[in-house]
Amino acid sequence: MHYPDLNPLCLFKLHDNYPETGGLHVRARNYTMAILAGESGLRANELRHLEIKKDLFFESKKLQTRYAKAASGSGKRTRLTLFTPLARDTAEFYIRKHRPHLVASSANDFLFPSQEEDKVIGYDSMALFLSEMILLANKKGFPVAGHFSWHWFRRIFATRFIETFPTELPALISLLGHSSLGTVHRYIHHSQAWMDEKIQSVVERVEKNGR
Numbered sequence: 001m002h003y004p005d006l007n008p009l010c011l012f013k014l015h016d017n018y019p020e021t022g023g024l025h026v027r028a029r030n031y032t033m034a035i036l037a038g039e040s041g042l043r044a045n046e047l048r049h050l051e052i053k054k055d056l057f058f059e060s061k062k063l064q065t066r067y068a069k070a071a072s073g074s075g076k077r078t079r080l081t082l083f084t085p086l087a088r089d090t091a092e093f094y095i096r097k098h099r100p101h102l103v104a105s106s107a108n109d110f111l112f113p114s115q116e117e118d119k120v121i122g123y124d125s126m127a128l129f130l131s132e133m134i135l136l137a138n139k140k141g142f143p144v145a146g147h148f149s150w151h152w153f154r155r156i157f158a159t160r161f162i163e164t165f166p167t168e169l170p171a172l173i174s175l176l177g178h179s180s181l182g183t184v185h186r187y188i189h190h191s192q193a194w195m196d197e198k199i200q201s202v203v204e205r206v207e208k209n210g211r
Contacts, residue, residue, distance in 0.1 A: 028098035030129045032090050033112050036063070037150060039087040041157035041176050043069075044150040048120045050111040052095065058088055068177045079177045126150060
C-alpha cells in the first residue's frame with residue numbers, strides 16, 4: 001500500500017470552512033501536532049503528553065517522550081527521537097505566537113493543551129480535527145485517504161527515514177521504539193514510483209557490470 005506524502009502545512013492552509021469553535025490558535029495547535037507526528041514518528045499518546053520544558057530539546061535537536069510503550073506490566077519508558085528543522089521552527093513559532101492564546105495554556109506545560117486545565121488533549125479531539133483537515137484537503141483537490149489516522153504519520157516517518165538513510169535500520173528501530181525488526185518493516189511502505197526508480201537503478205548497474 002502507498003501512503004501519501006502528506007504535508008500538514010497544506011492541510012492547515014485549507015481552512016475556509018473550519019469550524020467557528022476552532023479558531024486560528026486551535027488550528028495552529030492542530031497543525032503543529034501534525035507536523036511533529038510526521039517529523040518525529042511519535043505515537044498519538046506520546047504527542048499529547050509532550051511538555052515543553054521536559055521534552056523539547058531545541059539545542060540538541062531531539063524530542064523526548066516519557067510515555068513510550070514498554071513491556072507488558074512494566075509501565076512507561078523514555079525514548080528520544082528526531083527534532084527536525086521543520087519541527088523545531090514550527091514548534092517555536094506556535095509556542096511563541098499561538099499557544100499563549102489557548103484556554104488552558106497557563107495552567108500546565110503541555111505543548112498541546114486541551115480545553116480543560118487538568119487534562120491532556122483527548123483521543124476523540126485528535127481524531128476529530130484530523131478528520132476535518134482531511135475533509136478540507138480532499139475538497140481542495142489534495143487527495144488523502146479517508147481512513148488516514150495518526151498512526152499513518154509513523155509509517156510516513158519510517159518510510160521517509162529509510163529511503164533517506166537506507167543503511168540506518170537500527171537507528172530507525174530505536175527512534176520508533178520497537179525491538180522487533182519485523183514490526184518496523186510493517187511500517188515501511190514505499191511508493192510505486194520509488195520502487196520503479198530503485199529497480200531501474202539495479203537494471204542499469206547490472207548492464208554496466210555485465211552481470
